[in-house]
Amino acid sequence: MKKEEIPQDLGALGKITGEVVYAVDESGKYGTALSNGWEVKSSALEVAWKDVEQRIEAARQKVINKEASPLLFFMEYRVMDIPIVAAYTGFWKWQVKKHMKYSVFEKLSQSKLEKYAVLFEVSVEDLKTMHIHEA
Amino acid sequence: MKLDFKHTQAAHCENGVTTSLLRHHGVNQITEPLAFGIGSGLFYIYIPFMIINNGPAIAFRTQPGLIFKRTCKALGIKVERKKFRSKQEAERILMECLAAGQPVGCQVGVYYLTYFPKEYRFHFNAHNLIVFGKEEDNYLISDPVMEMATSLSSYELERVRFAKGAFAPRGQLYYPKVKQEVTNEQIKKAIKKGIKRNAFLMLHIPGPITGINGIRYTAKKIRQWRDKLGPQKAGSYLAQLVRMQEEIGTGGGGFRFIYGAFLQEAYAYIPLDELADLSRQFTKAGDVWRSAAVQAAGIYKGRIGSQADFNVMSDYLYTVADIEKQAFQALSKIKWPE
Numbered sequence: 279m280k281k282e283e284i285p286q287d288l289g290a291l292g293k294i295t296g297e298v299v300y301a302v303d304e305s306g307k308y309g310t311a312l313s314n315g316w317e318v319k320s321s322a323l324e325v326a327w328k329d330v331e332q333r334i335e336a337a338r339q340k341v342i343n344k345e346a347s348p349l350l351f352f353m354e355y356r357v358m359d360i361p362i363v364a365a366y367t368g369f370w371k372w373q374v375k376k377h378m379k380y381s382v383f384e385k386l387s388q389s390k391l392e393k394y395a396v397l398f399e400v401s402v403e404d405l406k407t408m409h410i411h412e413a
Numbered sequence: 414m415k416l417d418f419k420h421t422q423a424a425h426c427e428n429g430v431t432t433s434l435l436r437h438h439g440v441n442q443i444t445e446p447l448a449f450g451i452g453s454g455l456f457y458i459y460i461p462f463m464i465i466n467n468g469p470a471i472a473f474r475t476q477p478g479l480i481f482k483r484t485c486k487a488l489g490i491k492v493e494r495k496k497f498r499s500k501q502e503a504e505r506i507l508m509e510c511l512a513a514g515q516p517v518g519c520q521v522g523v524y525y526l527t528y529f530p531k532e533y534r535f536h537f538n539a540h541n542l543i544v545f546g547k548e549e550d551n552y553l554i555s556d557p558v559m560e561m562a563t564s565l566s567s568y569e570l571e572r573v574r575f576a577k578g579a580f581a582p583r584g585q586l587y588y589p590k591v592k593q594e595v596t597n598e599q600i601k602k603a604i605k606k607g608i609k610r611n612a613f614l615m616l617h618i619p620g621p622i623t624g625i626n627g628i629r630y631t632a633k634k635i636r637q638w639r640d641k642l643g644p645q646k647a648g649s650y651l652a653q654l655v656r657m658q659e660e661i662g663t664g665g666g667g668f669r670f671i672y673g674a675f676l677q678e679a680y681a682y683i684p685l686d687e688l689a690d691l692s693r694q695f696t697k698a699g700d701v702w703r704s705a706a707v708q709a710a711g712i713y714k715g716r717i718g719s720q721a722d723f724n725v726m727s728d729y730l731y732t733v734a735d736i737e738k739q740a741f742q743a744l745s746k747i748k749w750p751e
Contacts, residue, residue, distance in 0.1 A: 279670055279700060290532040295560045298424040300446070300670040302696060308446070308674035310424070312560075318710040319659045323532055325652035325713050329467060357466075357524070358578075362536055365577035 280304075281311055289315025290323070330357055341408060347383030348408045349374070352398040355410070367393045415546035418516045420555040420562040424667055425474075426541040428454065429557020430518045431481045433543055437516055438589045440488060442600055450675030451487050451603045452480030453611035455668055457627045459634070465579075466535060468653030471631065473668055475614075477520065477539035477580055481587060483610075487603035488595045494587040500571055503584035507544060510588065516545040516555075520585040522576020528556070528563050533660075538580040544570070597682060604679045605749050612745035615737065625738045632730035639723045648713035651726070655706045655713075666706065669699030669737075687747050694740040698733055705729035 279301045291297065296312030303309060337354045340346040353363055364371045369390075376382050377390070388402070395402045400409065418437060423429025423445045431448040449455075456475045463470040478494075485492045497503035510517045522538040523529055546553035551564040565573070574584045615624040622630055631654075638647040659666060676692035708726045711717040 279666075279696070279703065290530040291558075294528070294530055295422075295558065297558070298422050298445075299667060300424060300674045302673075306693070308670070308677050308692070316659065318655060318706050321710055321714055322652040322655040322659075322706075325649055326466065326468075326535075326656060327532065329649050333467070357535055362578040365581065 281309070284311055284313050285316035285318075286314045287317040287320065289317075289320040291315060330354070338408065341380070344380040347378050347380050348405055349383060349394060350378050351408050352394070352400070352405065353378075356398055363394075363397065366397045369393070414511060415548065415553060416511065416514055416516055418543070418545040418555065420545075421557070422560050423557040424671055425449070425454075426557045427474075427477065427480045428452075428671070430541040430543055431484050433555060433557070434481075434516065434518055434589055435484070435488070435490070438490070439592045439594045440490070442595070442597065443484075444678060446671050446675035446678050447600070447604070448480065448484050449668075449671050450611070450679065451607035452482075452484040453607050453614060454480045455611055455672050456614055456624070458623045459627045459631045460622060461630075461634075466653065468650050469634075471654055471657045473658060477541075478585075478587075481518065483607070484603070485589055487606050488599055490593065490595075491590040492587060493590050494585065496582075497584035500575055500584065503574060503586075504567065504571065507586060508547070510586070511544065511547060515588055516543050518543055518587045519570075519574055520580075520582035520587075521570075521573035522578070522582060523573070524576060525569070525572045527565065527569055528554075528559070536576070536578045538576050538578055538582055601682050604682060608679070608744050608747070612741040615741045616745065625734050625741070628730055628734040628737070632727045632734065635723055635727040635730065636720075639718075639720055644718055647723070648715070648718070651709040652713040655709050658702060659706055666699045666702035669695045669702060673699065683750070685747060685750075687743060691740050691743055694736060694743075698736045698740065701729055701733045701736065705733070 281301045281303050284299055284301055292314035296314055298310050299313045300308055300310055333354045334351065337346065337351040341348050341351050353359070360371050360374050364374045367374070377386060391402045391405060395405045398405065404410070419433070421429065421433050423432060428445045428449045431452065432443050432445050435443045435448070454475055456473065458472050460470040482492065495506060507517060519542055521540050521542060522536065523540045524534050524536045526534065526540070542557070543555040544552050545555055550567050552567060552570045554563050554565050556563060574582055576582060618624055620626070638650055642650060673692045673695035676688045676695065680688040705726060708722070708729060712722055712726065
């Protein structure tokens with residue numbers, strides 16, 4: 279990449295900091311310069327977030343249909359997966375999987391619900407009702 | 414308490430941490446490209462049976478921590494590295510280091526990293542930063558990705574040091590044990606070793622998924638993605654490839670350019686024409702990686718998407734594999750002066 283080819287398409291990171299990139303000058307010598315972002319990268323990131331949103335929506339629908347518990351919804355909302363949820367809460371993976379069932383979730387003890395609520399940064403009440411307050 | 418420490422920005426977090434810490438410890442010659450090259454940072458792996466963030470598991474870098482470890486070892490510098498079970502203990506040792514005037518490298522997760530833009534905050538646990546002081550409840554942070562030094566409250570730092578999931582950092586911290594200068598002879602030796610090892614890693618690891626083989630394997634898979642996964646998922650897979658390739662902390666195209674810069678710097682120490690020539694090969698490889706990313710973007714943005722377009726994408730990767738194979742073969746055949 280030549281210095282003059284360094285993309286400057288302002289992206290999410292570019293608003294906070296320039297990124298160091300290595301590029302060659304006219305004589306072919308390497309040096310560093312800052313890039314504000316690259317449209318190719320930011321659109322890849324957009325695709326990733328669109329996928330996340332789709333999974334959140336699918337999870338919300340499943341909870342409404344009582345095919346899954348709100349834990350599935352919040353897991354997707356926090357971009358987690360079952361191993362991550364298990365690692366943070368201290369439950370076993372198989373327990374987390376079980377708690378994702380609507381019928382099992384309904385019978386969970388207050389203390390277990392609280393563990394999940396802390397992880398997902400919501401109140402127990404909001405956990406049950408799939409409420410999110412933040413934008 | 415604020416240590417006498419100079420924040421420097423880098424293209425890649427572990428390179429940056431390695432460079433800054435070594436410089437702090439008296440290795441005045443070290444630069445990001447040298448750290449990357451001596452640490453044999455260029456790599457490729459596609460793990461077919463693993464899914465990350467619902468996409469393919471692809472990495473353009475060596476295992477987290479290895480660049481620091483190898484670079485220090487090659488320069489004869491002893492390293493301290495600790496993991497913790499207890500959060501209190503992790504903070505206590507950190508404070509002890511700071512009190513002793515020692516800036517500390519930390520492995521952290523980015524999901525709870527407050528100064529990162531929200532769009533970048535996935536559960537990725539192999540980010541690196543340096544803690545170089547504490548003022549009231551705030552730790553002073555030198556994050557190589559950022560232009561300026563920043564800070565995290567003690568709670569925020571604890572949270573990212575104890576992020577969970579794949580590559581959980583478990584409070585991990587590391588630093589060179591002693592201040593010591595290194596000679597240019599040592600640098601030369603380390604450069605040689607780094608190049609030889611990197612050539613080996615890219616050319617000779619058995620199996621189809623790593624190094625040059627891994628790039629060819631990915632190229633082959635990409636041809637099948639459209640039919641196998643359907644257009645939408647295939648697009649998401651390509652987007653993930655590009656993110657792994659071009660984003661901070663990973664860097665496929667970018668890594669080739671750093672390696673190109675490394676070979677130029679290596680030439681300054683060991684004036685062999687091959688090094689300067691092969692630097693250009695890596696520039697070329699980096700440029701093809703970038704063209705591949707542009708092609709992929711056309712597909713995941715829905716502008717193009719026929720099988721022929723996937724084939725073009727795949728061909729770019731085959732081209733990269735050929736360029737890099739030749740370059741590393743040439744590097745491994747270099748006759749080094751004694």
